[in-house]
Amino acid sequence: MNEQDETFLRKAIALAREGMERSDGGPFGCVIVKDGQVVGSGNNRVTSSNDPTAHAEVVAIRDACANLGTYQLDGCTVYTSCEPCPMCLGALYWARPARIVYAATRADAADAGFDDQLIYDELPLPPQQRKFPMEQRLGTEAAALFSAWKAMGTKLTY
Numbered sequence: 519m520n521e522q523d524e525t526f527l528r529k530a531i532a533l534a535r536e537g538m539e540r541s542d543g544g545p546f547g548c549v550i551v552k553d554g555q556v557v558g559s560g561n562n563r564v565t566s567s568n569d570p571t572a573h574a575e576v577v578a579i580r581d582a583c584a585n586l587g588t589y590q591l592d593g594c595t596v597y598t599s600c601e602p603c604p605m606c607l608g609a610l611y612w613a614r615p616a617r618i619v620y621a622a623t624r625a626d627a628a629d630a631g632f633d634d635q636l637i638y639d640e641l642p643l644p645p646q647q648r649k650f651p652m653e654q655r656l657g658t659e660a661a662a663l664f665s666a667w668k669a670m671g672t673k674l675t676y
Contacts, residue, residue, distance in 0.1 A: 519619070522554070526549055526595070527597045529559075530548050530549050530597045531599045533548065533549065533561045533574070534562070534599040535547070537563070537574075541565070541566065542565070543562035543564040543572065544562040544564065545562070545599070546573060546598070547560070548574040550579070550582040550595070550596050551594060551595045552591075552593055552594045552595075557582045557594065558580075558581035558582025558585055559581060560575070560576070560578035560580070563577055573603065573606050574598060575602050575610060576605070578598075589676060591613045591614060592615075592616070594615045594616060595615060596619070597620075598618065598620045599620070599622060600626065600627050603627075604637045
């Protein structure tokens with residue numbers, strides 16, 4: 519890890535502490551950097567916004583994408599105070615940053631009561647065997663949307 523990584527990771531940790539002390543949500547913070555400049559940041563705001571998706575990484579992704587005017591984080595590095603949970607990791611994969619640097623591990627988070635192991639365990643299971651029952655309905659109708667999408671000449675692929 520280089521000095522720049524440590525500097526930005528400490529900013530993410532500071533955001534986590536500030537948000538926690540304001541009672542925004544859990545102790546998580548994130549900064550997104552491009553060309554040495556912070557282009558997005560966020561702290562966990564789950565409880566303050568009543569939004570279960572308002573994790574620090576998701577808040578920071580939304581901020582960075584708005585500031586950059588794009589839906590992808592090409593050339594960006596994500597610095598986060600903790601190893602991303604499955605939801606945040608999925609969002610980061612969709613955003614496609616150049617790299618992700620994290621401080622605490624998911625084991626550290628689990629020890630503090632933020633245990634995502636159930637999600638990791640559920641992902642490889644067939645939908646019908648997951649904790650929350652999942653059923654497929656109207657598949658043919660919905661699949662027609664994908665046929666229409668494939669035929670669109672004006673679509674912006676991502």
